[in-house]
Amino acid sequence: MSKYGEKNIKAYGNNFTTMTPGPFARWMRTCLIWQFLRFIAINIKMIVVVGKSH
Amino acid sequence: MARLVVLGGGVAGHTAATFAAKWLGSEHEVVVVTPNAKWNWIPSNIWVGVGEMSKEDVTFDLAPVYQKAGINYKQAKAVSINPEGKEGSDKPFVTVEFTGQGKVGETEEVQYDYLINATGPKLNFAATPGLGDANGLGEFTVSVCTADHAVHANEEFQKTIEKMKKGERQKFLIGTGHGMCTCQGAAFEYIFNIEHELRKAGVRDMADLQWISNESFLGDFGVGGLHMKAMGFAVSSRIFAESLFAERNVEWTIGAHVNKVEKGKAHYELLDGSMGEHEFDFAMLIPPFAGVGIKAYDKAGEDITATVFAPNGFMKVDANYAAGAYENWKASDWPRTYQNPTYKNMFAAGIAFAPPHGISKPMSSPNGTPINPTPPRTGMPSGIIGKAVAHSVCDLMTKGESAHLHEASMAEMGAACVASAGKGIFTGTAAAMTIYPVVPDFEKYPGTGRDTDYTFGEIGLAGHWIKHILHHLFIYKAKLNPGWTLIPE
Ligand SMILES: Cc1cc2nc3c(=O)[nH]c(=O)nc-3n(C[C@H](O)[C@H](O)[C@H](O)COP(=O)(O)OP(=O)(O)OC[C@H]3O[C@@H](n4cnc5c(N)ncnc54)[C@H](O)[C@@H]3O)c2cc1C
Numbered sequence: 001m002s003k004y005g006e007k008n009i010k011a012y013g014n015n016f017t018t019m020t021p022g023p024f025a026r027w028m029r030t031c032l033i034w035q036f037l038r039f040i041a042i043n044i045k046m047i048v049v050v051g052k053s054h
Numbered sequence: 055m056a057r058l059v060v061l062g063g064g065v066a067g068h069t070a071a072t073f074a075a076k077w078l079g080s081e082h083e084v085v086v087v088t089p090n091a092k093w094n095w096i097p098s099n100i101w102v103g104v105g106e107m108s109k110e111d112v113t114f115d116l117a118p119v120y121q122k123a124g125i126n127y128k129q130a131k132a133v134s135i136n137p138e139g140k141e142g143s144d145k146p147f148v149t150v151e152f153t154g155q156g157k158v159g160e161t162e163e164v165q166y167d168y169l170i171n172a173t174g175p176k177l178n179f180a181a182t183p184g185l186g187d188a189n190g191l192g193e194f195t196v197s198v199c200t201a202d203h204a205v206h207a208n209e210e211f212q213k214t215i216e217k218m219k220k221g222e223r224q225k226f227l228i229g230t231g232h233g234m235c236t237c238q239g240a241a242f243e244y245i246f247n248i249e250h251e252l253r254k255a256g257v258r259d260m261a262d263l264q265w266i267s268n269e270s271f272l273g274d275f276g277v278g279g280l281h282m283k284a285m286g287f288a289v290s291s292r293i294f295a296e297s298l299f300a301e302r303n304v305e306w307t308i309g310a311h312v313n314k315v316e317k318g319k320a321h322y323e324l325l326d327g328s329m330g331e332h333e334f335d336f337a338m339l340i341p342p343f344a345g346v347g348i349k350a351y352d353k354a355g356e357d358i359t360a361t362v363f364a365p366n367g368f369m370k371v372d373a374n375y376a377a378g379a380y381e382n383w384k385a386s387d388w389p390r391t392y393q394n395p396t397y398k399n400m401f402a403a404g405i406a407f408a409p410p411h412g413i414s415k416p417m418s419s420p421n422g423t424p425i426n427p428t429p430p431r432t433g434m435p436s437g438i439i440g441k442a443v444a445h446s447v448c449d450l451m452t453k454g455e456s457a458h459l460h461e462a463s464m465a466e467m468g469a470a471c472v473a474s475a476g477k478g479i480f481t482g483t484a485a486a487m488t489i490y491p492v493v494p495d496f497e498k499y500p501g502t503g504r505d506t507d508y509t510f511g512e513i514g515l516a517g518h519w520i521k522h523i524l525h526h527l528f529i530y531k532a533k534l535n536p537g538w539t540l541i542p543e
Contacts, residue, residue: 008300008301009300015296015299015300015306017296018296018297018299018300019293019297020297020300021297028514029483029513030480030481030483030514030515032515035519036516038512038514039519042486042517045510046486049468049469049470049490049508050468052467053466053467054542054543
C-alpha cells in the first residue's frame with residue numbers, strides 16, 4: 001500500500017531521490033488557523049525584503 | 055518646459071511614467087508611447103488561462119488613467135530612435151507608429167529631452183519553428199503571455215476537459231519552447247494551475263502532465279536556483295520543486311531545447327546532445343524573449359542600432375558587458391543607474407535593458423546548442439528599476455545635468471515572488487518566496503550567493519491569499535487610486 005505522494009515516485013526514475021510531504025505537512029498547507037499565522041509571518045518577511053530593496 | 059518620453063506602458067514604464075508625472079507636476083511634460091489600449095496585470099493571466107478569471111478582471115483602459123495623471127498618451131509603438139536629432143535639428147526624437155486613437159498606421163516624430171525605454175520583451179515565437187504565429191496564437195500550442203493569449207489558452211483547455219469527461223485521455227506539455235527562454239516561473243504556475251483545475255473537474259486521472267524546460271535542474275527559475283531556510287537547513291529550491299512535481303504527479307524533462315513543434319508533437323535536444331520528442335494534446339510553451347526591435351539612427355541617418363542596443367535587441371545600459379566567461383562574473387557587472395553609456399539622456403527599465411550576462415550557469419549540448427535560462431526581470435525588480443530611473447530623470451530635469459542618479463542594482467535588491475499552484479479561497483496554494491539579492495553575490499555571501507536570512511519560501515494557502523490580494527492591490531495602484539504611492543512596487 002503506498003501513501004499519499006509516495007505513490008507517484010517512480011522506482012529509480014528521475015523523481016526517486018526527492019522528498020514528498022506526509023499527510024500532516026499537507027494538511028497544514030490548507031489548515032486555516034495555521035495558514036492565517038503563516039499569512040502574517042510571510043507578509044512581515046516580504047515587507048522586510050521589499051524595504052531592503054527600495 | 056522639458057519633455058520625458060516613456061516607451062512602453064507595462065510594469066516598468068507605467069511605474070516610471072506615473073511617478074514622473076506626479077513628481078514633475080505641470081512644470082514638465084510626460085509622454086507615454088505604448089501600443090496597447092489596456093493595462094494588463096500579467097501575473098494573473100495564469101488564472102485567465104484556466105478560466106478562473108476573465109480578461110476584464112486583469113485589464114483596464116489606460117486612457118482615463120493617463121488623463122487623470124496629466125500624461126500625454128500616444129497609443130503607438132516606437133519604431134526608431136534618433137538620439138542626435140536629424141539634419142537641421144539637434145533635438146532627439148522617437149518615430150512612433152499609431153495603433154489606435156483613430157490614427158492606425160500613421161507615424162509621428164515625438165521629440166524628447168529624456169527617454170525611458172521600457173518596451174519589455176518581444177515574444178519571439180519565430181525562434182522555434184511551429185511554436186506560434188506572429189500573434190503568438192500558434193496553430194499547435196497556446197500561450198499565456200498576454201491576456202488575449204490566455205483567453206485562447208483557456209478555450210483550448212476547456213475542450214480537453216470535455217474530451218476527458220467523454221473518456222479520452224489527454225497529454226499536457228507545459229514549459230519553455232526554446233533553449234534560451236526565461237520566465238520558467240510562469241510556466242511552473244500554469245502547469246500546477248492546470249493540475250489543480252483537472253482535479254476540481256474530476257478528470258485528473260485521465261491526464262498525463264509533462265513538464266519541459268531549459269533549466270539544468272528543476273527550481274533553477276533562471277536565477278540559478280536559490281537556497282531557502284527550512285527545518286534548520288539551507289535547502290536548494292531543487293528539492294522543493296522536485297517534491298512538488300512528484301507530489302502532483304508531473305513528469306519532467308529538463309535541460310531541453312525545444313527545436314521544432316508540429317501538430318501534437320514537440321521535438322527537443324537535451325544537454326547531453328540526445329534528441330527526443332514529446333507528444334501532446336495540449337501544449338503551452340513560453341517563447342524566448344528578445345528586444346522589440348527598435349532601430350537607432352545618428353544625425354546623418356546612419357544605422358547605429360548596434361551602438362544603442364545589444365545583439366538581442368535590449369538597450370545597453372551601465373552594465374559590464376565584457377565580463378566574459380562565467381568564472382569571471384561578478385555582482386558588480388549588473389547595472390545600477392540604467393543610463394545608456396552613449397546617450398546620457400536615455401535610460402532603459404524592466405525587461406528592456408540588456409543584462410550583462412546570465413544568472414544561471416551557462417551550458418550547451420555537445421552539438422554546441424546553448425541550453426540555459428536567460429535572466430528574468432520579474433515584476434518587483436521591473437517596478438523598482440522603473441521608479442529609480444524616473445527619479446533620476448526627474449532630478450536631471452529639475453536640478454540640472456549634474457544631479458545624482460538613483461541606483462537599483464539587481465545584485466543589491468531582493469524580490470518577493472508568489473507562484474500560484476492552484477486558485478481557491480480555501481483550497482488554493484501558492485509558493486511564496488523572497489530572494490535576496492536577485493543576482494547572487496558570491497563575494498558577499500560565499501556559498502549560496504544569497505543572504506539566507508532574507509531568502510525563504512513555503513507553499514500553502516497563505517501564499518494564495520497573498521497572490522490574490524496582490525492582484526487587487528497592483529491593479530488599484532496602477533489605476534492611481536487614492537494612496538497609490540504608498541503601495542510598494
Ligand atoms: C504569464 C506570466 C506570468 C508572470 N507572473 C509573474 C509573477 O507572478 N510575478 C512577477 O514578478 N513577474 C511575473 N511575470 C513577469 C512580469 O510580467 C514581467 O517581469 C514584467 O511585466 C516586466 O515589466 P516590463 O515593463 O519590463 O515589460 P511589460 O510589462 O511586458 O511591458 C512592456 C510594455 O511595452 C509595450 N511595447 C512593446 N513594444 C513597444 C514599442 N515598440 N513601443 C512602445 N511600447 C512597446 C508593451 O505593449 C507593454 O505595454 C510574469 C510574466 C508572464 C508572461
